[in-house]
Amino acid sequence: MQESIMLFFLNIENPVLDFLGNIASLLGEQTFVIAVILYIFWNHDKKKGFGLYSSVLLSVIAMGILKAIVRAPRPFQVLESIQGKRLATATGYSFPSGHTTTGAAFYTALALSFRKRKVSIFCAIMMTLVGLSRLYLGVHWPIDVFAGLLLGVFISFAFYHYLDYLYDDENRRMRYLLIMGTIFAVSGAVISILLNFFSADETAFNDLMKVLALGGGGYLGFALENKKVQFLTDGTLGKKIARYLIGLVVVLLIMGSKVIIPESLYAIGGFVRYSLVGFWATGLYPLIGKNLHLFSGAR
Structure with missing residues (x-):
């Protein structure tokens, strides 16, 4: 069939x-x-x-x-x-x-x-x-x-x-983000080490490692934004387009950094790249962007 x-x-x-x-x-x-x-x-x-x-x-x-x-x-x-x-x-x-x-x-x-x-x-x-x-x-x-x-x-x-x-529920949200973000990040890091040094099945675990890294970095970034930033999504259309393009260009640059990572550290390098993408997107960029007036803060 x-x-x-x-x-x-x-x-x-x-x-x-x-x-x-x-x-x-x-x-x-x-x-x-x-x-x-x-x-x-x-x-x-x-x-x-x-x-x-x-x-x-x-x-x-x-x-x-x-x-x-x-x-x-x-x-x-x-x-x-x-x-x-x-x-x-x-x-x-x-x-x-x-x-x-x-x-x-x-x-x-x-x-x-x-x-x-x-x-x-x-x-x-x-x-x-x-x-x-x-x-x-x-x-x-x-x-x-x-x-x-x-x-x-x-x-x-x-x-x-x-x-x-x-x-x-801000308190529940923070607990969830910190606990799940840590679990995902640690799991991804362990898998990346196994892939790099202990010949784990790359086909089975490489993509899973990247998703865990993205999730760990993203959730910890959400926690940072929730605690330190609390940005607003308002702004003119031009400001929103600029905000989006700048943030996305940095995401692409982080992903493109693969070319400078030694082949011998491909899995650990992948873990670092995907973790940074998640953390940048949800936490670090809003923090920096708020200081650069790309984002406005909560009133």
């Missing part, structure tokens, strides 16, 4: 669908999702930004753990007829689909945040297209996509209201 579905997509391949498949896949990639969440967090609504960030983070961590446990091969590794496309994004094991999980968690949380019918329909279409694109590109089995959809939607529904309540 699964092979028949994969062969169906193989038989309808053409340049136009290749282009559309790549675009749809991009809409479920963590880089795109993070970029949208950061715009919302910096410029629109901090509470919504926190809820989106957390929903996606928890979903992707759960997905990474499942990948490390199941360790299923991808279709192009099993079926000779399928070459696979956009292979640079197919870095881990197959089950469940990371793009589909990310897209399902993000678009479900987005729909829950804005609660408008048009937004909900748009989000349902987007997560469906992301899942179909992974089948068309030959990098996931149907069961991977179904599991990713189920996982992302379930976790966003299960946790979003709790996260909403948590954000309104």
